Amino acid sequence: MTGWKIFSHSLNMVLRNLGWAVRIALVPVLIGLACVTALMWGQFGQLEQIQRSAGYVPSGRFVGALLLSIIIFIAVEMWVFVSWHRFVLLEEYPTGWIPKFHVDRVLAYFGMGLLLGLFMILFWMLASFVIAGVAAAIGSPIFSLILLVPAVIGIGVLLFRLLPVLPAAAIGEKLTFSASFDATKGSAGTAIILFLVLIGVQLLLQVITSASIYIFAPLGFVFAIAMALIMTLVNVSILTTVYGHYVQGRPI
Structure with a gap:
């Protein structure tokens, strides 16, 4: 049950280092939210117009602000992901509340993620x-x-076997798609079990969130936000664990 071990190890990794996780993610997320709010301030009226009328053409200012907001969101996401990978794999602890922004690693991470996404789209086509x-x-x-059904399973397994290229990019190690594929040989069953576990956990959290919102909405929304942040780091930790286990040979 290596798939379950990878999930439980990744979850424990986040829970054991929750304090460090907050120091890595909190300020970048707040900076991102502040920037996006400043950019989109005064543009929310156009959002309502777009929702009401399919033929409404937004202004150039709105489109520019939206595109810049998306770029900022992606940059913050990459910042947190790279910092977390480096924290786990290189023991690079943040020295303050603002983790170091490794420009070259963030760009490499984004580039590998983009290539991986394009590759998966081509394979799906x-x-x-x-x-x-x-x-x-x-x-x-x-x-x-x-x-x-077998096509979706095959694509999922292929994605799993290529995911180690992302943590490798975060820590500055060169790992090609073919090398990642070779390193994860024989992991198809693990990938399927892991994906089933993630689907089950997500469904369970959705049920709990819906129930908590129905019982007491404020608590439900707080729970939803907290679980979203934790599960995001768990998913990133899964990438880290897969890389550490299959590429570096670390035990789970």
């Missing part, structure tokens, strides 16, 4: 083309739904 072709040849649309 290829799989969709094959499924559509086979279903058309057989003459049964239902058969495409049957083929969709």
Whole structure:
């Protein structure tokens, strides 16, 4: 049950280092929120117009502010992710409440993430083309739904086996897609179990959040925010654990 071990190890990693996690994530998130709020201040009226009218054309100022807000959000996210990877793998402890912004590592992390995303999109397009072709040849649309299940599983396993390139980029280690694929050989079952665990945990948290909001809304919203932050770090820790275990040979 390596998949379960990876999840539990990653969860314990966050809970054991919750204080450090707050010091790594709190200020960057607050800075990001302040910047986005300042950019979007006065633009919320256009958001309402967009929601009300499909044909509404937003102003150039609104589009510019929105694009810049997205860039800031991504930058803050990469900042926190890279800092957490380096904290776990290199024991790089923050010296204050503002973790060091490694520009080169953040750009490398973003670049590898972008390449990985494009690669997965291409693979999904290829799989969709094959499924559509086979279903058309057989003459049964239902058969495409049957083929969709192994295709989704295959894409998930492939993603799992390529994910170590992200922590490697964060700590400055060169790891190609092929090297990552070789290092994670034989991990298909682990990937499937891990994804099932993550889906189950997410569904459980959703039920608890909905129930808590129904019982006492303020507490429910606080719980939802706290769980979102913790699960984000857990997901990043999973990448760290996968890299440490399969590439560096660390025990779980």
